[in-house]
Amino acid sequence: MSDFEEEREANIARNRALLAQLDITLDIPKKPAPKEKKPKAKPVQPAKKRVKREAAEAALPTRTSTRLRRSAPDPNETPEKKRKREQEEELLRQKLEQEKLEAEERAREAKKPRHDDIEMYAHLEDQEAKEVMALTASLQVTTKTVNARRIGDMKSYQYDEERHDAAVKELKEKLGGMKIVSRAKITKERIYSAAYHPEKTKDLVFFGDKHGALGIWDARAPSEETDEDGDVTTQDDGEGGKSWRIQLHWPNSSRSSISSIKFDPIDAHSVYTSSYDGTIRTTSFVSAISTELYHDENALPTTIDLPPHGHEMWIADSNGGVTHLDLRQDKSKARWYQLSEDKIGCLSVNPVETHFLLTTSNSRVLRIWDARKLQSISVKGKGPYEINSEQLSAFQGTKDGKNVMRGEWRHGKSVTAGYWDPHGRRIVSTSYDDTIRIWDIKPEVMKKDAEFPSMRPTHQFHHNCQTGKWVTMLRAQWNPNPDVYPHFTLGNMDRSLDIRSHKGELIAKLADKGKITAVQAVTCSHPSILERAATGNASGRCVLWAPADAE
Template sequence: MGEPKRRSAAPGEEPGKGLSAYELERLENIRQNQAFLSSLKLFQQSSARRQKPAVVKEVVPSRRSLRLQNKQAEVLTLPPEPRETEVVKQVKPPGPLPMEPVNMAEGSELPPQFLQLCSEVKTPNRVEISQGVELDLKEYCSLLKKMRISEDQVAKVVKERIFSAAFHPASTSLLMAAGDKYGKVGIWSGGDWGDDGVLLFEPHTRPVGCLAFSKAHPAQLLSLSYDGSLRCMDVEKGAFDDVYGIEDGLKTFDFLSHDCATLVVGDWYGNVAIVDRRTPGTSHESLHSLDPKVVRCVSVHPLQQQYVAVAESREVSIYDARCLKKTRSQPVSQLQGHSLSISSCYFSPCTGNRVLTSCMDNYVRCSLINFFFFHLSVRRHDMRTGRWLSKLSAVWDPKQEDCLLVGSMSRPRRVQVFHESGRLLHIFKDNEHLSTVLSVTAFHPTRNAILGGNASGRLHVFSD
């Protein structure tokens, strides 16, 4: 049976009368819900939204490739290059230049003590050194341990990062030179002249990549710069003479004769030039293209000076300077084994039968030459200096044929001496006076002393 129909309220009859309790409860729920919805005013908001004008969306035509339309692409023009007045250019200073220290009053004369020290009687040359008697390793290490550093053996010699440094051969006093990032050359001896014993000159405009005192004429300091100039600071003349020059990009040089009159010069473009200082002008005698990239270092054999070692990218080639051609010169021999760029290569200073190489692959190699075949001894060494430090390069001790010096990235900061076999002989360190990386290092040619140059222009000296 179906559910009986329920009677709705008659007109005039009270609402809900005759409804069941369930229906009355349902009606009450509906009433409460309507009251709640009315309180939210939803219907008013919906009506207001309907009264707002509709936003008209702009119809953008679809993009079509110019290639599909068989049309030429639009040619865009680049903005104009900056005018020359807006670009700061470094211009090489004309030469010869007077030796006027930039850290002294204008018109100041060079100190007499400086002139006397630079002109000191020359020390034995490479041939004379090679005939001397070397110390055994026990005596040698004993001398190294006696070398110390003190407060007066640290000085700011140049204003910026040191790229090169060298000892003057004088033996009575320590005289040093350093070249920095912006072409300045500082001379320091600890004397009472200049600025705390420093004479600062400005012969170049870009990094001074190589410095060397003439062994035949101690009063002459040759300096090479990335700005393309090679100059000779002649203390007796009081001037920086022009020796050789190109537009830019000189990298390295070495003396090609015992009288230091002839040079071999390498540049950033893979060329080496033979330069004779006795020839008038600043040009080369001959120019030879060796490597399409860069010549990073050249080194002349100390006894047979016709042989030149050249660091070319990842290998070292040994050439006979008498047989060099304009292009495609054939090396006498080649040293291979490094996997990255070689930063330096040097013949050993006495006999020249060893070649020392430093490389960005974190290896220092000492190669023994026997009829121009190489037998390698290798030592791993952290060479990752980054962009703010000069590259580390191992250098020979000119007084000891089989020992070398190199800076270090290790802490506490230090400089290390190794035997050619890779054995560590001594560590130079001092917590009070040495707290930075000494990238550029050198041994004194006759005295028991070493120097190290850092990125702030300071030289540190250890001596007995």
């Protein structure tokens, strides 16, 4: 021991002897042992699949030294042999240069959006036969039934306060008991969009991620695991389900984020996706082929929506415009209208009065447009048909264009989303000013060819919408089921899922701190079953909320 330690031990011995002489004993309580912290339950990781991966070919040829490639010249070589050697070296140099140019061209092409038809299973992440068969089986179930989009009646659910309170109480009893019955990592990147398929026999949810991949989740399908002998065993534990990833949009980067997902409103046998690569694609579950419907390399499509008849599509973009696309005509006949000087982040078509368009933008304004008047603007030439803001302003000054914009409401900050409810009379908007606003527009007001007398929100409440850079923007989404009392879902920054009535009352606040460790930013609800909701977060992990017996 050191001198200091020896002196310390001697002091301790003297003090103990002194206390013993004075017959003094000290009852010094021992320091309690620290309590063991119970580890939080981590999200269940899906079983890793044993996939045989072939060695990837190098994008560019390996560089080698010219000095090493060139053989040492023979000092005794003849002029003819020297000329022959130099010719061979020149041919080799040209060949390597050509290979380099071809590789660079392939790399450039790989970074461009795809415009040709894509075979869906060829771009499945795991292309083993059993995975292809499992996905085929799940999608074929949806094609056996016509799941047309259903719409409500504008005059339905107009209750007095007593009946409203009773309906909200009933919803609280049914939705308040939902819990996590399945969870899995569906995509590798952040979830940007989601849509719940209307098939009643399955919980089939589609998620679009930041890098252009479409995740398909059969949330309650029995999961599969591989035992030590390599045999596949089924483990029906209610966790994980079955999922697949398909690279629909290209390149595999943030330039291809899937901004919106919609099912065909006629039969739901195909899915429409919009991406920041500038393309709109439709993928058929019957033919397993993905086809490009529209492409604009100068604008990023932010939202798509279709009326229930399914013959046309409206597309909002980052240049402040909306495009009308008739799906029965060639895409060259599309019309573009500049409705804002800033990005239009969301567009919604009224499902009942389909000529009413709702747009929200970074200009902090929510607006309602009459599409019939927009389409009456005369255009010259054979296309493309574009109506800029100056032409639109001039048209609004005419008699025919007087009421092309029916109403608007200015928010405190950018309006991230705004949607019509399935009954076509209520609107919910989400904004960075941390306020959720709800409108209830009377049907008789919509019937008149005049501006709405008032656009003051009927209800509003505070909600934290400051998602920041790494969390997808929050969007209040109506439950698309027209047979239930109107309500909507909304992600909460405290990592819960909020469900609220069309008057803003909190119906349910679903959370599980042991299983959820991230903000459930993206939400969607089943169009036919009341007690079903799905959420996704920034890591690509998704959750299915349902009654406990559904597990």
